[in-house]
Amino acid sequence: MVSFLNYAIEILPDMLSGAWVTIQLSIVCITVGILFGMALGVARVYSTRFVYWIVTAYVEFLRGTPCLLQLFFIYYGLGDMGILLKPILAAGIALGINTSVYQAEYFRGAIQSIKPGQMVAARAMGLGKWGAIRYVILPQALRLVIPSSSNEIIYMFKYTSIAFAVGVPELLSQADITGAMNFRYFESYLVAAGFYIIMVFFVAKIMSIIEKKVYVPGLQLAQ
Amino acid sequence: MSTILEVKNLTKKFDDNEVLKDVSFELKKGETLAVIGSSGSGKSTLLRCLNHLSPPDSGQILLEGININTPETDINRVRADMGFVFQDFNLFTHLTILENVMFGPLRVRRWSKDKARQIATAEIKTVGMLDKIDSYPAQLSGGQQQRISIARALALKPKLILFDEPTSALDPELTGEVLSVMTDLAHSGMTAIVVTHEMGFARSVADKVIFIDQGLIVEQGPSKTLFSAPQHERTKLFLKNFSGLE
Numbered sequence: 001m002v003s004f005l006n007y008a009i010e011i012l013p014d015m016l017s018g019a020w021v022t023i024q025l026s027i028v029c030i031t032v033g034i035l036f037g038m039a040l041g042v043a044r045v046y047s048t049r050f051v052y053w054i055v056t057a058y059v060e061f062l063r064g065t066p067c068l069l070q071l072f073f074i075y076y077g078l079g080d081m082g083i084l085l086k087p088i089l090a091a092g093i094a095l096g097i098n099t100s101v102y103q104a105e106y107f108r109g110a111i112q113s114i115k116p117g118q119m120v121a122a123r124a125m126g127l128g129k130w131g132a133i134r135y136v137i138l139p140q141a142l143r144l145v146i147p148s149s150s151n152e153i154i155y156m157f158k159y160t161s162i163a164f165a166v167g168v169p170e171l172l173s174q175a176d177i178t179g180a181m182n183f184r185y186f187e188s189y190l191v192a193a194g195f196y197i198i199m200v201f202f203v204a205k206i207m208s209i210i211e212k213k214v215y216v217p218g219l220q221l222a223q
Numbered sequence: 224m225s226t227i228l229e230v231k232n233l234t235k236k237f238d239d240n241e242v243l244k245d246v247s248f249e250l251k252k253g254e255t256l257a258v259i260g261s262s263g264s265g266k267s268t269l270l271r272c273l274n275h276l277s278p279p280d281s282g283q284i285l286l287e288g289i290n291i292n293t294p295e296t297d298i299n300r301v302r303a304d305m306g307f308v309f310q311d312f313n314l315f316t317h318l319t320i321l322e323n324v325m326f327g328p329l330r331v332r333r334w335s336k337d338k339a340r341q342i343a344t345a346e347i348k349t350v351g352m353l354d355k356i357d358s359y360p361a362q363l364s365g366g367q368q369q370r371i372s373i374a375r376a377l378a379l380k381p382k383l384i385l386f387d388e389p390t391s392a393l394d395p396e397l398t399g400e401v402l403s404v405m406t407d408l409a410h411s412g413m414t415a416i417v418v419t420h421e422m423g424f425a426r427s428v429a430d431k432v433i434f435i436d437q438g439l440i441v442e443q444g445p446s447k448t449l450f451s452a453p454q455h456e457r458t459k460l461f462l463k464n465f466s467g468l469e
Contacts, residue, residue: 070342121313124276126331135330139373140317218361219316 008191011178018174019195025091025160025170026063030153032096037103041141042133044104045111045153055104068162070094075166080105091163099156110144111137143214154200171195225252226288227383227414228273233282233292235265235438236270240442242268243279244438250383250416250431256408256427257446258418261461264469266418269435270385274298274305281310285381303331306376306384311392312368314360320347321356327379329430339378346374366397370371370404373451383414422465426450 043055062070065210075090085093095180122132127141161172179188228250235243242265250256258266273284275291275298284292291301316324317321321340324347328339347353351371351467360368369389376384389405390398402424409415409428419425425432426446434457442449442458453459 049328085350093313116314116317117309117311117313119314120276120317121309124274124302124307124309125327125375126299126301128299131330135326136315143317216361219360 002053004187007182007184007187010186011174011182011191014178015171015191015195018169018171018192019199021088021168021170022157022160023199025095025163025168025174026157028092029095029099029156029160032092033099033152033156034149036097036100038107038138038142040100040104041107041111042138043172044108046129046133049055059101059104062098067098067159068165070098071162071166079132081106087163087166087168089107090162090166091168095156095160099152101158102152106145106148106152107141109148110141113144114140140219143216143219144209146207146214150204150211153207154203157200157203158196224253225270225413226250227252227286228416229283229285229288230273231283231285233269233272233279233284235268235277235279242438243272246282246372246435246438246440248433248440248443249453250414252363253412254430255428256416256431256433257429258416258435259332259420259422259425259461264435265438266435267387268438269386270307270416273293273385274302274307276307290364292382299331303327303379304382306386307374308369308376308389309384310388312360312365312372314368314372314375319357320352320363323360323371324378328376331379342378342380345373346377349377349407350374363395365393366400367391369401373401373404373408377408377413383416384408386415386417386419388418388420390419416457422450422462434461436461 007112040055040059041052044059047055071091071094073200074094075087078085078090106114118136118140119132122136123129127135160170163170164172166172175188175192176185179185226249230249231247231349232314233243246269248256258269260266268277272279272366279292286301286304290296291298303376314320315326317325318326321343324343325336325339328334328342329336332339334342344353344356347356350373351373352367352370355363355367361369363371373384373389376413376421386405390401393401398421402421405415405417406428417424417429429446431443433450434441434449434453434455436457442455444451449458450462453462
């Protein structure tokens with residue numbers, strides 16, 4: 001036990017730097033995911049038929065292929081074509097657009113659960129379609145989407161670990177490196193697992209605080 | 224009194240089903256017009272045609288002399304001038320009562336926040352709901368929600384207000400408070416078209432009544448005459464069904 005604690009303290013700086021990279025990467029992915037997801041979700045409900053099909057094809061393509069393949073495609077595949085991206089940037093893009101399609105589905109569901117009368121009322125007052133989306137539909141959809149969106153955010157937080165495969169020095173990579181250097185994989189992975197659990201705990205906490213903060217009586221998804 | 228709205232030969236079809244046939248009428252400033260008729264007669268469609276929630280197929284709608292049933296019309300400006308009160312209120316769920324009523328002045332009229340707040344507060348006072356200003360719609364009764372939705376329509380400072388069966392979704396004991404707000408409004412000189420099943424309101428408050436049946440205006444005239452001496456058989460039959468209920 002003492003030996004494990006000593007080892008954990010010894011590798012702490014490396015693990016902390018890995019955790020910091022994980023946090024940064026997650027924030028980028030989650031931000032990209034939510035912004036794109038929102039735009040795609042709105043497009044899937046409100047845009048023209050043509051745009052609808054493009055968006056649907058995009059969503060189905062990204063949902064139908066593994067995230068690791070998408071990451072390799074952007075890092076190695078585009079690299080072959082002469083587009084060389086830094087590992088962290090490639091990971092940010094790949095994971096960001098991957099999570100965006102799931103967020104898009106949650107947004108679509110949230111938007112479609114809003115009573116049609118809300119849109120009609122806004123239009124009847126003389127607001128244009130986009131004004132109604134901005135001031136009436138999105139503020140409601142954003143609240144409705146929080147519970148399912150939170151799951152995706154937590155999932156993404158852990159899923160940044162696949163950036164390890166293209167050499168991003170995030171938490172899992174650091175566990176792997178320190179484990180290999182000291183021949184103590186078991187303990188390194190254990191420390192990494194502890195870090196993930198703590199980070200996910202705080203993310204979940206933050207999401208539930210946000211959910212309570214923006215709560216409005218009468219506005220929730222039908223159970 | 225000047226004519227505010229003139230409707231000429233309005234028609235509307237859903238597929239092959241003609242729901243409005245050659246509807247014409249006019250309304251003077253400050254008048255209240257009640258549109259009565261059985262369910263499915265086309266009354267609500269008529270209202271929705273006027274502000275293009277359901278665009279008519281042909282005919283003219285002259286608002287203060289200008290035909291708004293043309294492709295060149297900026298329908299959003301017209302809609303802001305025609306308040307609309309829905310059967311099921313449709314208050315914005317995520318906004319407080321004050322924010323709901325400020326919404327039109329702020330987002331549609333683009334008036335300043337101070338002005339919007341001032342107007343909204345005044346209109347909420349008109350419908351007697353100042354104590355609920357910070358509540359959310361879901362925390363109010365149906366009658367209270369409908370009163371707020373009337374305040375929301377008024378806050379746009381419209382030229383007329385369209386009421387689409389404003390009491391039909393309410394429990395009977397809650398219709399009174401809404402009708403009383405509407406009566407005050409009529410007496411204050413607001414121009415309104417009210418699609419309604421409330422014959423008492425149509426008879427005592429409305430200046431004019433239109434009886435519509437199967438998309439056709441069967442009879443129209445001053446409410447006193449239409450109720451006391453209906454000319455057409457169908458009007459007589461329709462009113463007879465209500466006479467026992469009042």
